[in-house]
Amino acid sequence: xxxxxxxxxxxxxxxxxxxxxxxxxxxxxxxxxxxxxxxxxxxxxxxxxxxxxxxxxxxxxxxxxxxxxxxxxxxxxxxxxxxxxxxxxxxxxxxxxxxxxxxxxxxxxxxxxxxxxxxxxxxxxxxxxxxx
Amino acid sequence: xxxxxxxxxxxxxxxxxxxxxxxxxxxxxxxxxxxxxxxxxxxxxxxxxxxxxxxxxxxxxxxxxxxxxxxxxxxxxxxxxxxx
Numbered sequence: 489x490x491x492x493x494x495x496x497x498x499x500x501x502x503x504x505x506x507x508x509x510x511x512x513x514x515x516x517x518x519x520x521x522x523x524x525x526x527x528x529x530x531x532x533x534x535x536x537x538x539x540x541x542x543x544x545x546x547x548x549x550x551x552x553x554x555x556x557x558x559x560x561x562x563x564x565x566x567x568x569x570x571x572x573x574x575x576x577x578x579x580x581x582x583x584x585x586x587x588x589x590x591x592x593x594x595x596x597x598x599x600x601x602x603x604x605x606x607x608x609x610x611x612x613x614x615x616x617x618x619x620x
Numbered sequence: 621x622x623x624x625x626x627x628x629x630x631x632x633x634x635x636x637x638x639x640x641x642x643x644x645x646x647x648x649x650x651x652x653x654x655x656x657x658x659x660x661x662x663x664x665x666x667x668x669x670x671x672x673x674x675x676x677x678x679x680x681x682x683x684x685x686x687x688x689x690x691x692x693x694x695x696x697x698x699x700x701x702x703x704x
Contacts, residue, residue: 560654567653586646593650593670594657597680606694607652607668607680610660 517581523549524572524584531565552592555599564591627673635690639669639683648672652680661691668693 491497492509499507530548537546544554553561571584597603642649651657652668659668659682666682673679677697683690 557655563654586642587653589647590650590653594653597652597656597670597678603678603680603694603696604656607656607659611662611691611693612660 520581521572521576524568524588528565528568528572531561531568535561535565552595555595556591557598560594560598567591627677631671631673631679635671635679635681635683635692639681639690659693661693666691673697 489497489509493511496508496510496514499509501507527549530546531550531553534542534546534548539558542554544551547554550564553564556564567587568584571587575581575584597607640649648671650670650672652670656668658665660666661682661684664684664686666684668680668682671679671681673695674697678695679692680694681690681692
């Protein structure tokens with residue numbers, strides 16, 4: 489059990505089946521990492537198509553990203569790839585989750601024309617303080 | 621804002637104390653990315669963030685770390701998806 493807690497332990501069943509004991513958290517992390525990598529592969533494949541041939545359904549788990557601009561879709565794919573590489577080297581998955589949540593939030597804001605215009609507008613006049 | 625005075629007081633306290641802190645509730649504080657990730661305010665390029673006021677309400681803001689000011693850039697008490 490100590491070996492399993494520290495990483496993994498191999499056990500063999502009576503019928504010869506090899507089993508691996510490992511902390512559940514590690515397996516869950518690998519599953520999440522796998523799902524995210526699959527999502528990234530799907531996104532990269534759709535980004536290889538001309539923009540007029542990209543149906544929302546082709547984006548798979550990242551369908552929400554279809555509302556983003558071309559440049560932002562590519563930036564999301566690059567940032568996700570970088571974050572996954574770091575996470576796969578043994579680091580926490582939380583930065584990847586945070587990145588995806590940030591981009592989902594960005595896509596929601598982008599999808600609303602009034603909010604998008606307001607957030608894009610530069611404020612070149614001095615803003616005034618206001619009591620909330 | 622006057623329709624939700626208690627909520628806005630909580631938000632004011634929250635953003636005034638630590639506008640970049642996600643630890644209390646990572647699912648309610650987000651930094652915008654890409655094109656919306658920064659905003660020019662009075663000649664300064666500042667990161668743009670969003671705080672989820674409630675299930676429907678959102679507030680967007682740009683913290684100026686140098687001047688220790690938080691500029692509120694938009695408040696929406698109704699989530700955009702409700703209109704779809």
